[in-house]
Amino acid sequence: MERRRRDEVLITAIELAALLAAGEPVTILDVRWQLAEPDGRQAYERGHIPGAVYVSLEDELSDHSITGHGRHPLPAGRAVEAVARRWGVRAGRPVVVYDDWNRAGSARAWWVLTAAGIPDVRVLDGGLAAWTGGIESGAVVPEPGDVTVAHSDLYSGALPTLTAEEAIAVETLLDARAPERFRGDVEPIDPVAGHIPGARNVPSTGLLADDGTFLTEVELADVLGGAANVGAYCGSGVTASVLVVALATLGVDAALYPGSWSEWSSDSARPVATGD
Structure with missing residues (x-):
């Protein structure tokens, strides 16, 4: 697979504004999602x-x-494919995805669309907070798109994934959750606290600067390390996508463990580690 560049994974608010000002066709998707507020439609419709x-x-x-x-x-x-057409995604037209919370929603959208084989999908670096242009309220109902996906099964699609058995055996496994969940101090969602043995904790929020943009390539490389055979997981495969996006900006195609800790911890026969 050809090595990706940062500007093929991310787009700045200035670059997006320039595309819109020039009348360039682009599909923009708002993926508001937070753990405490998983339905972001009301926030979207407000602006x-x-x-x-x-x-x-x-x-x-x-x-x-x-x-x-x-x-x-x-x-x-x-x-x-069906929902992307409903969103107005068209063949040959770039897609920009954004969110308003730690790049979780947009990273998930980037991963799903890219894994399905839809090309030219980019994450708005810094999310909605980076946007300084106009804001509109209400809902947008676009003309239906015509995009066709290349992969019917995302577990074996255009981006690599890991099964539970592969996750524990991968050379470098990164856990994107908060440190207290990784250590097993607390577990507010899943039935078992702790982490997959051998995993290293790299909280997804630690890959972002204070303004919500991704760290520079040098900074990301320092945080993420230099291993080529990398897997990522979190609680349920959402915030781990932020790690995958960050690694993609470095040209590394990291494998996502989609089921993540929620799948791993559901089987009492699987080992659990705690502490740092």
Whole structure:
């Protein structure tokens, strides 16, 4: 796979504004999602980047009818194709995804669309807070798109994934959760506290500067290390996508463990580590 560059993964607010000012066709997707507020539609309708279409991480970037794959199972590729067309995604037109909370929602959208085989998807660096242009309220209903996905199964799509067995065996496994959850001090969501043995804690928020933009390439390389065979997980595969995006800006195709800790901890036979 050809090595990605940072500007192929991220787009700045200035660059997006320039595209819109020039009348360039671009599909903008608003992926508001937070652990405490998973439905971001009301926030979206109160104000969003002009032309942006709301995307539900819970309902459109996950398939909760699937069991055994954690709290946010990946959707099928054909389901992604159907919702992407509803969002107005068209062949040959770039897609920009953004959120308003630690790049979690936009990173998940980037991962799902890219894994499905949709090209030219970029994350708005800094999220909504970086946008200094106009804001519009209400909902946007676009003309239907015509995009076609290349992969019907995202677990074996255009981006690498890990099973539970592969996750514990990968050379470098990064855990994107907060340190207290990694150590097992607390576990507010899943039934077991701790982490996968051998994993290293790299909180996803630690990859962002104070303004919410991703750290520089040099800084990211320092935090993430130089291993090529890298896997990432979190609680349910959402914030781990932030690590995958960050590594992609360095040209590293990290593998996502989609089920993450919610899948791992559901099997009492799997080992659990605690502490640092």
